[in-house]
Amino acid sequence: MREIKFKYIIENEDGKIITLIEDIEEIEMGTPLEKSHKIVARCQYTGLKDKNGKDIYEGDIVKKYWQQNNDNGFLSFVVRWEEKTVGFNLTAKGKKHCYEVIDNIHENPELIE
Numbered sequence: 570m571r572e573i574k575f576k577y578i579i580e581n582e583d584g585k586i587i588t589l590i591e592d593i594e595e596i597e598m599g600t601p602l603e604k605s606h607k608i609v610a611r612c613q614y615t616g617l618k619d620k621n622g623k624d625i626y627e628g629d630i631v632k633k634y635w636q637q638n639n640d641n642g643f644l645s646f647v648v649r650w651e652e653k654t655v656g657f658n659l660t661a662k663g664k665k666h667c668y669e670v671i672d673n674i675h676e677n678p679e680l681i682e
Contacts, residue, residue: 576626578610578675586676610675615648619668630677632669647674 574592581587586609612626619625620634627650632643 572614572616574614574624576610576612576614576624576628576673577608578612578673580607580609582606588676610673612673612675613650617668619670621669623670625668625670626673628673628675629670630672630674632671634667634669645671 572592574590575596577589577591579587579589587606610628612628615625615627617625619631625631625648627648629648630645631648632645634643635641
């Protein structure tokens, strides 16, 4: 069974963006978010890690590397939940070490433009 946890992107009363990771037990006990904090995004953990061992969350910007014949390259995309397949669009088609989290769309949306 995969670990259930969420990454909260929050804005505090000073306008500073903060990232907070909570697992399901912490959430069920009551998340320690203060009333003055604004939740910008709540991103679910995919259960996968990138090539550096970093957890991959919904909303992360990920590079997928490939090597085919003499062609090497990468494609960047945003990890999103897919209703049709009831899963994340980061699938087991590639190997997990072929992915690398480079940022997320909530803290740096300009990276996907």
